[in-house]
Amino acid sequence: MAEKTVDLRSDTVTLPGREMREAMAQAIVGDDVFGGDPTVKQLEEEAAALTGKEAALFVPSGTMGNLIAVLTHTTRGDAVLLDPEAHIFYYEAGGSSLVGGVQLWPVENLHSPEGIRSFNKAIRPSDQHFAPATLLCLENTHNRKGGTVLKPGEQELLYQAAKSSGLSVHLDGARIFNAAAAENCAVTDFTRSCDSIMFCLSKGLGAPVGSILAGSSPFINSARRYRKILGGGMRQSGILAAAGREALKHIPHLPDDHRRALKLAEGISQLPNFEVTPFPPPTNIIILNTEALALSSPELVNRLLPFGIEAIPFGENLVRMVTHRDISDDEIDYTLDVFTKISKGLS
Ligand SMILES: *Cc1c(COP(=O)(O)O)cnc(C)c1O
Numbered sequence: 001m002a003e004k005t006v007d008l009r010s011d012t013v014t015l016p017g018r019e020m021r022e023a024m025a026q027a028i029v030g031d032d033v034f035g036g037d038p039t040v041k042q043l044e045e046e047a048a049a050l051t052g053k054e055a056a057l058f059v060p061s062g063t064m065g066n067l068i069a070v071l072t073h074t075t076r077g078d079a080v081l082l083d084p085e086a087h088i089f090y091y092e093a094g095g096s097s098l099v100g101g102v103q104l105w106p107v108e109n110l111h112s113p114e115g116i117r118s119f120n121k122a123i124r125p126s127d128q129h130f131a132p133a134t135l136l137c138l139e140n141t142h143n144r145k146g147g148t149v150l151k152p153g154e155q156e157l158l159y160q161a162a163k164s165s166g167l168s169v170h171l172d173g174a175r176i177f178n179a180a181a182a183e184n185c186a187v188t189d190f191t192r193s194c195d196s197i198m199f200c201l202s203k204g205l206g207a208p209v210g211s212i213l214a215g216s217s218p219f220i221n222s223a224r225r226y227r228k229i230l231g232g233g234m235r236q237s238g239i240l241a242a243a244g245r246e247a248l249k250h251i252p253h254l255p256d257d258h259r260r261a262l263k264l265a266e267g268i269s270q271l272p273n274f275e276v277t278p279f280p281p282p283t284n285i286i287i288l289n290t291e292a293l294a295l296s297s298p299e300l301v302n303r304l305l306p307f308g309i310e311a312i313p314f315g316e317n318l319v320r321m322v323t324h325r326d327i328s329d330d331e332i333d334y335t336l337d338v339f340t341k342i343s344k345g346l347s
Helices: 018-026 038-051 062-073 095-100 115-122 152-164 176-183 217-229 238-248 251-269 297-307 329-346
Strands: 055-059 079-082 103-106 133-139 168-172 196-200 211-215 285-289 318-322
Touching (some): 038 055, 038 211, 055 062, 055 217, 055 238, 062 095, 062 133, 062 168, 062 211, 062 217, 115 152, 133 152, 152 168, 251 285, 297 318, 297 329
Parallel strands (some): 079 103, 168 196
Antiparallel strands (some): 196 211
């Protein structure tokens, strides 16, 4: 067994530290389904202000936040346009189709500088043969595309195009603060180009549980009912919201995660046949292509494990590693040493 573990599987693996646990222990709570939890209210107000939206809703997970958004924006039989690699399409167990009765309509290359061309091609006229498209879902940063950022100008173009075709726009902004850190801009530069946004408190920001859905007041009123329908109405959830409020304080430190991801990617890509794609990593996600190593992704993951380094296969020849608030500079150095050792063993 390795003495050390460096868990790079996801930025969801962070553990609540002492300050966060103290904030949870001291939270003033009440029954939030009756509207009586002051800590949840504070978090929702802070989140609304931060995203520049009228209102916000604390939800148990990002997946539920996205599903509530789809349910609130659409009716059964509608079509929802999104990138085929979008989390909502790829990783949410088909929930929008199962629960929302919508047709998820994948649009290739939506999340790219040419996204606007793909969108315009995907928009079809009103016709009895077609499910009417009423919602566009964007994702920023894009998980499966290696934490890439859709720039504020690109997102705005898509937003304007969607609005002029009568579609609402939901932003899956699980890591929207990473996008803002990478672009060195305000998070509102992204959130102004959407009708609703979901972001995760439980990823790089370090909360144990929870996400936020934000939008207009009528949208959030309706979303609150869908949260209840899905079983997401929680009682003394101020204990969790207190952790969420602590997590928001971590936003200014996200550039450290990006700096560490860059250092790791630079070191790895100097080793023979190790390819990081995209390079440099735009945010905190590093994708390794193992093809030139003649290793499958599970094979590379298994070679890292005896050294206590955890990563995940992200496709046949892709391995994902994510930096987060529980990864230190020393752990990046250690990980690079291990990659160097493995590389020597391969040559
Ligand atoms: C993690 C993630 C989600 C879902 O969040 P959970 O809290 O894990 O349900 C949604 N979208 C993206 C892009 C994600 O990375």
